[in-house]
Amino acid sequence: MVPNIKETYENLNLLFDLVKINKISFKFLSDFKIILMVNGLQTATSSYPCPYCCISLKELRSYSEYHKELRSYGDNTLHFNKFDLIFEKKLKRGNESFSTINKAIFKEEDDVKIFKKCIIPELYLLQRFINHLFFKGLLPLLGKENALKCPKQLHLVTKNYQGELFEGNACRKWLKNAEDLKSKGILVNLEEVYGIPFVVAFNTMNRIVEKCFGSKLLCTLSKLKADMSLLKAVLKGAGVSQTLWSIL
Ligand SMILES: [Zn+2]
Structure with a gap:
């Protein structure tokens, strides 16, 4: 400040x-x-x-x-x-x-x-979510070279000096286009079993963001809760560290 x-x-x-x-x-x-x-x-x-x-x-x-x-x-x-x-x-x-x-x-x-x-900080949350899932989840799982194919496929660049941070708008793009990681063949074959939960997590998070932060009321609370439960289950299955929940 x-x-x-x-x-x-x-x-x-x-x-x-x-x-x-x-x-x-x-x-x-x-x-x-x-x-x-x-x-x-x-x-x-x-x-x-x-x-x-x-x-x-x-x-x-x-x-x-x-x-x-x-x-x-x-x-x-x-x-x-x-x-x-x-x-x-x-x-x-x-x-x-x-x-x-x-x-x-x-x-x-x-x-x-x-x-x-105090308004819930959407972009900040998105940034924490994507960066955590990518650098603490996908990257160690797939290896750096393979993992970096994901942002490349989505035409995203990392922001800070070490190339280890996706900024807010890049994170929004991650969520919107996560399905491409599957359809364009990035997370398939050997990695599929491990990679797919991440695609589900990104897609689910995308729905949650649209429901919570969109300009229209898009859904009932029960649908939102269902997505939150699904997201938790998927992250648990993917073995993503629980500290992520401190931010959600
Ligand atoms: Zn709370």
Whole structure:
């Protein structure tokens, strides 16, 4: 946000205070690190890592389905007061206050849910999803040379210096054209058994993205849930590391 200033809760609080941001009505969009921070929560690897609900890290990594209360700004105040007054701000007790260790920087009514204020960062999520699946899943499975045929076939280039990052729009293209990896013969023959779950995962994710972030309401919640379950099952079958779920 500001060059050479560390991204900490204290600095963000100061910055938001200086510009008096709470005096206007706005929605907030950022990556998860900052969304957690501005809502007074610990990091994405803490005991309760989701900024939007009170699911635990253990539950998140278990592949099971949980339906958790959505966090509201009122919950946040209650959790912080507990951390402050009862646990005397001892960080190791953060897990007993749903990982809430600071007051949320935003001043919202108690019944406002965090997801209403802090928009789910679509492009950031896509980027994490594709890069994780490709570099931690497909690449070790197929070997570098074979794996790199996939982005080549989809006419995608990696972005950073080491060529190890697909940026947001390239990731969108991955999802939209994942079927080509099968039809154009990239993930066939020997690799097929292993590669196909990835194509299914990309296709399923594509449907989820269209349902969640499109401009029209395309489906019922039950169809979305079915796709989420399918995606979890496919990723589990493909042996993709569970840490991926910390971001979804
Ligand atoms: Zn959640």
